[in-house]
Amino acid sequence: MSLSLPLPPPRPRRIAFAGTPDDAVPALQALAEAGFEIPVVVTGAPRRRSRRGSDTPSSVAAAAEGLSLPVSHDPADLAGCDADCAVVVAYGKLIGEDLLAVMPMLNLHFSLLPRWRGAAPVERALLAGDDRTGVSLMALEATLDTGPVYWHREVPIGPADTAAGLRRRLARDGALRLADSLHGGLSAPRPQAGEPTYARKLTPADRQIDWSQPTAVIDRQIRVGGAWTTLDGERFIVRKANPLADGPDDPPGTLRDGSVATRDGMIRPAVVQPAGRVAIDAQDWLRGARLPSGTRFG
Structure with a gap:
């Protein structure tokens, strides 16, 4: 990891959040329920779900509003909210090094890194016939899913598991482990070990x-x-x-x-x-x- 990028404190209390789809909602809810201060929630802009429909907020935006948390669509607000660090879960956009240089960020990623870095880790693990997957907490870097890892949580893939079901399980288990690990204190992260594979978006x-x-x-x-x-x-x-x-x-x-x-x-x-x-x-x-x-x- 670049020496210019700061790490979060072992026990952050004030945590900004960035995420967009359903998969990111459990982590936001777990942080709020655990009592962390969340000064801002950054998420994707409202989108039209059908040709005739109106623009609707992202799942994370809806959850944040239900928790009475401020919502932004500008990632720069992650650095302007006086947070100890930011947690990023399926935000959907790369975060630049200029922002990472001033705000330490943690990323909850749904794979056993370095296997399946990228946009579709759960789908690629299932297509490849992997017998297990998991969720990892890493320090975010400007390059794709390359940061050092604080912990892995392994989840078996059963013969009837679907990608949707696995994502729900990983989102739930990862959210609980995230909140517990931030309360208990983060150890120093370790560089990723093993041969990387890449989970390009499905076509x-x-x-x-x-x-x-x-x-x-x-x-x-x-x-x-x-x-x-x-x-x-x-x-x-x-x-x-x-x-x-x-x-x-x-x-x-x-x-x-x-x-x-x-x-x-x-x-x-x-x-x-x-x-x-x-x-x-x-x-x-x-x-x-x-x-x-x-x-x-x-």
Whole structure:
């Protein structure tokens, strides 16, 4: 870490906060409930959630207002609030070294650093077939997720875990550990050890199902969320599904008895979303669609 970047005091009492989505809310709430002073909450600006909707505040902004905490959309306010340090959780923007030079910052990151630095650590861990993930508290640096680490909290990844469920668990567990560690006093952070991997943001191509892949790979892709294939040339989203060990010897992508063939087994969709429609129980949809066995997806 650059020698010019200050570290927070071991027991900060006045803590600024920066975060934006649902995943950051438990940490903000845990700090408030633990009695820390929070002079400002910096978050992303209000956004329009749909074409016809109006701008709505971020999840963190809504939580801060519920806690009667002041909200800002300017990261410079982190340095202008006389805080001992700032805690950053899924803020969504890089913070420059000029700001880090005057305000020590802690970052709660949802991976076991240095594995899965970057924007989508939970999704990448699940796609890669990792059997565990976790949450880390690190000193924030201007470079991407490279700071020294105060602690890790490890969380196993089960065979039915989804990315959404893992993020909720990591957000909750990380928030509790964060508040406890700040109350108890931070030890000196240690440099990250191990081979870094990078969790780039998922693209639509990352979510497209290739039915010629093994069942386990497709199952993980569906559990990440937003996995899609095509049916009659239109996008078809598989929201939930159950992997099956084996099935008929059909070409990958073939529908047979409510399940779809993969390289080495079958996937039985549970919740699907055809083009232009809302999500629906897969078997209800199949009864209405009356697709013949042998229909091909993808």
